[in-house]
Amino acid sequence: MPLLHTGRRRTKLDRSYNGPPRQGPVRHISPAQLNLERVHEQNRLSVRKKDGTKAPEPAPGPAAKGKPRLLLMGQRRSGKSSISSVVFHKMPPNETLFLESTARIQKDSMHSFMDFQVWDFPGQVDFMDPSFDLDAIFGEIGALIWVIDAQDDYLEAINRLNSTILNLQPSYPNVNVEVFIHKVDGLSDDYKLDIRRDILQRIQDELSDHGVENAPINYHLTSIYNHSIFEAFSKVIQKLIPHLPTLEALLNDLCRSCRFEKAYLFDVLSKIYIATDSSSMDMASYEICSDYIDVIVDVSEIYGWDRPKEYIELLEGPPWNKKLEDQSGCRDAESAIVLTDGKRPIMLREVNKYLALVAIMCQGSYEKMPNVTMNVEGTVRGLTEVFEITKQSRQIPRVMRRSY
């Protein structure tokens, strides 16, 4: 099963790890490139407005450069490296206790359904210092994630965030600022909401005192000790996907036609969901779908095996007389499994080597499995078309080389 090697938990010894061993180039219009072009165009226009004669060159072509960046900034020990390690390197949360303070900017390139970069800034660095090239940092930004330690005195963090936003406003008015009110584990629900309200108020007051109204700022309550950090990242990443509405429409159609309670499209490695249907989302359903990916990964690790060549020949021989890739619905990867959460079955279907569709079905869906399978198949086809990653791999799909 293609999930096998992609979702293993990593330890801090794997710090240099930059994503799973992805195979082959992804053939799709990179949302990163589209986003980059949009941001570049905004910057170009804003410069042109200020100086009618001078405007930078149009956005660089796909080959030139450019992956949207997620910048992790905030005070020292606020939890930036921990977030990056837990979400993108599968580090168990309690091992973050041993992380050393970041001394220089850590740049991670993520290769997944879309390519993007995560830059982890040292807490003590003041990147508003004139010695920093702001355009090199913020030129291709996807989002600025400002991490605030909710268990510590956060006034200084808010002051720095405010001055950062005010400094960026003239040149980069459209930068998405995502405030992670972090380490909220152990805080009561009431207290969390109080802190959120207080932080929001302080930021808004300060910005409006300086004439900045309606800056694009979002707030998330996060902790690495539960799924909240993945949910927050999901929302951040979704803003970088230009065709998100199409993905959501496909999932909506699937839920309607199969009467699913909820459907998520997950990035398998990070377990960030990149799209979901429009029904209201509860944390419990997200958690169970996300944990379900771990179950599949673990089962696959234990029971998966590479099929020997002779066995593959046997499978491709009579009575089928077809290549394995032509026998499967999805040429790149295929797996479908149904387990049950109480009375609600959960279904997982891989879309490609990066993405998996996980859905909570309704009671009694078992009887309609042929119908469900057919609809899921159609949705997967639609999703792959959206990403333009219909595979022309000449290799035998990995799933067909493994049995369980």
Ligand SMILES: Nc1nc2c(ncn2[C@@H]2O[C@H](COP(=O)(O)OP(=O)(O)OP(=O)(O)O)[C@@H](O)[C@H]2O)c(=O)[nH]1
């Ligand atoms: N309780 C709790 N502790 C956390 C959480 N996230 C991170 N920590 C702890 O916060 C401490 C600091 O985390 P780091 O990730 O090193 O902080 P940083 O912002 O990268 O620090 P610098 O590199 O110095 O800028 C570590 O001991 C983490 O275990 C969280 O969600 N909850």
